[in-house]
Amino acid sequence: MAQTRPYYADRSLSAAHYDIVTAADARLTGDIDIYDGLAPAAGSVLELGAGAGRIALALAERGHPVVGVEIAPAMLAQAQAKRAAAEPQVAGRVEFRRGDMTALDLGQSFDLVLCPYFTLAHVPAGAAWRNTFAVMARHLAPGGLVAVHLPLLELMRQPGGPRPDLPVLDRPLEPGGRLLLYVRERLFREAVGRLDQVIEYVELDAKGGVVRRSLERLTYYCADPSPFAQGAGLEPDRAPIALGGVGEIHVFRRAAA
Numbered sequence: 001m002a003q004t005r006p007y008y009a010d011r012s013l014s015a016a017h018y019d020i021v022t023a024a025d026a027r028l029t030g031d032i033d034i035y036d037g038l039a040p041a042a043g044s045v046l047e048l049g050a051g052a053g054r055i056a057l058a059l060a061e062r063g064h065p066v067v068g069v070e071i072a073p074a075m076l077a078q079a080q081a082k083r084a085a086a087e088p089q090v091a092g093r094v095e096f097r098r099g100d101m102t103a104l105d106l107g108q109s110f111d112l113v114l115c116p117y118f119t120l121a122h123v124p125a126g127a128a129w130r131n132t133f134a135v136m137a138r139h140l141a142p143g144g145l146v147a148v149h150l151p152l153l154e155l156m157r158q159p160g161g162p163r164p165d166l167p168v169l170d171r172p173l174e175p176g177g178r179l180l181l182y183v184r185e186r187l188f189r190e191a192v193g194r195l196d197q198v199i200e201y202v203e204l205d206a207k208g209g210v211v212r213r214s215l216e217r218l219t220y221y222c223a224d225p226s227p228f229a230q231g232a233g234l235e236p237d238r239a240p241i242a243l244g245g246v247g248e249i250h251v252f253r254r255a256a257a
């Protein structure tokens with residue numbers, strides 16, 4: 001197999017081009033409105049896997065105090081740079097910290113704990129999910145909610161997938177170049193609910209010459225989150241909220257004593 005980098009690693013093109021790729025993903029449209037609607041006005045938010053700050057900064061703009069926790073330095077640096085460039089009132093409401101969502105104790109509680117955009121699917125659906133749900137429950141204020149956005153299992157297990165020789169994304173890059181993305185390999189292992197993909201990022205200059213290319217490994221683990229939530233003392237708050245035809249936001253609250 002060709003040499004690959006983990007997604008969001010230092011010097012990865014998945015981290016460098018995160019905002020371009022995410023902005024092009026119509027399947028996320030509306031997620032910020034949903035999260036905003038789950039928190040009380042000016043209610044506090046903890047975001048696990050805050051990435052480049054897309055959601056945390058938008059929620060801070062809407063008046064929520066937000067703590068965003070992120071494990072990958074290449075993503076955290078982008079979030080922190082955006083915070084530094086934000087309006088002072090917005091910057092004052094948001095804080096980004098390096099941390100691992102599977103083992104976190106901030107000694108603080110929040111009105112809404114988020115694990116957005118398939119972040120939980122980045123870690124194996126066993127002890128890591130159990131620990132992450134325990135982290136969510138530990139940081140939940142009385143009456144607060146947990147929201148976890150996961151990919152649909154039936155889509156992950158579908159055979160086939162995009163043709164490896166055709167780009168799944170083609171976007172302009174400054175100055176005058178293009179960014180192309182290909183899904184070069186895709187394998188779903190039913191027994192462990194694990195989807196392994198190799199995504200190739202290709203940067204072209206204005207004349208179509210290759211500037212950089214990088215093969216990056218994107219793995220998703222999928223399972224029903226309900227038993228993990230229940231194990232952490234959480235229960236479903238409502239039916240999962242469908243998003244973009246590819247995923248669902250599962251909403252939980254603390255189970256009644």
Ligand SMILES: C[S@@+](CC[C@H](N)C(=O)[O-])C[C@H]1O[C@@H](n2cnc3c(N)ncnc32)[C@H](O)[C@@H]1O
Nearest residue numbers: 049050051054070071072075100101117119122
């Ligand atoms: C798909 S991105 C989502 C970023 C952001 N929430 C958004 O919606 O734009 C997933 C993020 O989760 C981070 N992540 C993965 N495992 C993590 C862990 N154990 N603890 C904290 N962050 C993690 C990744 O580094 C990545 O930045």
